[in-house]
Amino acid sequence: MGEFELIRQYFQPLASNASNDQLVLGPGDDCAIQRVPPGRDLVFSVDTLVEGVHFPPHYAPSHLGWRALAVAVSDLAAMGAEPVCFTLALSLPEADSDWLAGFAEGLSRASQAFGITLAGGDTTRGPLTITIQVHGTVKAGQALLRSGAREGDRVCVTGPMGNAGAALDYLEDPEPGALKRALLASYHGPQPQLKLGASLAGKASAAIDISDGLLADLQHILEASGVGAELDVASIPMSDELRQLQGVRALDLALTAGDDYQLCLTIAPETLAALPAPVREQLTVIGRIVPEPGLTLTGAPAGYQTQGYDHFGRSD
Ligand code: ADP
Ligand code: MG
Numbered sequence: 001m002g003e004f005e006l007i008r009q010y011f012q013p014l015a016s017n018a019s020n021d022q023l024v025l026g027p028g029d030d031c032a033i034q035r036v037p038p039g040r041d042l043v044f045s046v047d048t049l050v051e052g053v054h055f056p057p058h059y060a061p062s063h064l065g066w067r068a069l070a071v072a073v074s075d076l077a078a079m080g081a082e083p084v085c086f087t088l089a090l091s092l093p094e095a096d097s098d099w100l101a102g103f104a105e106g107l108s109r110a111s112q113a114f115g116i117t118l119a120g121g122d123t124t125r126g127p128l129t130i131t132i133q134v135h136g137t138v139k140a141g142q143a144l145l146r147s148g149a150r151e152g153d154r155v156c157v158t159g160p161m162g163n164a165g166a167a168l169d170y171l172e173d174p175e176p177g178a179l180k181r182a183l184l185a186s187y188h189g190p191q192p193q194l195k196l197g198a199s200l201a202g203k204a205s206a207a208i209d210i211s212d213g214l215l216a217d218l219q220h221i222l223e224a225s226g227v228g229a230e231l232d233v234a235s236i237p238m239s240d241e242l243r244q245l246q247g248v249r250a251l252d253l254a255l256t257a258g259d260d261y262q263l264c265l266t267i268a269p270e271t272l273a274a275l276p277a278p279v280r281e282q283l284t285v286i287g288r289i290v291p292e293p294g295l296t297l298t299g300a301p302a303g304y305q306t307q308g309y310d311h312f313g314r315s316d
Pocket of ligand 1: 009
């Protein structure tokens with residue numbers, strides 16, 4: 001199968017997945033064309049996934065298709081942007097039609113779920129590598145940056161932490177039970193918080209998506225904003241499945257494991273109080289911003305020490 005036949009068969013069909021009047025020209029020409037409406041900023045980001053580095057060898061192609069687009073789109077969510085289109089640079093060791101069909105199916109499901117259209121790409125032979133560039137737009141000047149956190153802001157997260165990190169241990173399990181399957185679903189099918197991110201554009205003071213772990217990613221906000229934070233670890237949301245399967249290790253996963261793609265945001269208390277209830281109810285307050293740099297954890301069980309993260313002060 002030649003390069004053009006491969007594109008025509010597996011990827012061209014995705015170009016009509018989500019209709020978006022900002023995508024003027026999709027795949028097939030030398031470039032795609034996006035028209036940015038007046039009063040909006042173009043927001044874009046690129047992510048590369050390498051087999052054996054960012055996903056396990058022989059990982060199910062349909063999960064990979066979903067994950068590759070979800071992790072890229074999650075960066076748009078973290079900026080408060082609305083998705084428009086993406087390009088796909090695919091490096092493949094061989095044109096395996098079963099693999100391509102599975103990958104395109106997962107990618108297609110994700111593109112429909114997130115409302116983002118395939119606009120073009122590049123296809124080459126080489127070690128399995130997937131690069132996705134996502135484009136979105138946000139009302140001019142309203143994008144959520146990492147640098148806006150201020151003293152007194154509440155630190156919030158959008159959902160349970162640690163599920164996907166725990167699932168890494170179960171990827172090879174031939175017969176995972178119901179609890180493990182629930183956590184595996186978080187790893188295989190991350191749900192970028194697009195609606196919530198967009199509804200907080202211009203309202204939250206800072207945001208980041210949690211790809212590397214809550215503490216590590218919050219630290220990026222703190223450094224960019226020149227502030228510190230106090231976290232009450234007892235309020236960090238964790239799923240029942242995580243607590244049941246991991247016991248005392250659950251909190252450590254929630255604090256330090258990546259791959260969940262929830263958002264961590266900072267919001268001034270009066271802005272938080274004024275949010276519409278359906279938005280506010282999706283946020284869990286886990287701490288607050290303080291002027292002194294550094295991250296302090298309170299409410300940890302006696303003797304608790306996090307394994308995967310070591311630069312924070314403890315207040316108890
Ligand atoms: P060029 O040589 O001008 O870079 P290519 O031969 O790489 O063009 O690509 C031809 C067309 O096919 C372009 O419009 C490109 O966007 C599209 N394309 C290539 N690979 C993919 C892919 N994996 N998915 C979607 N479109 C693709
Ligand atoms: Mg090319």
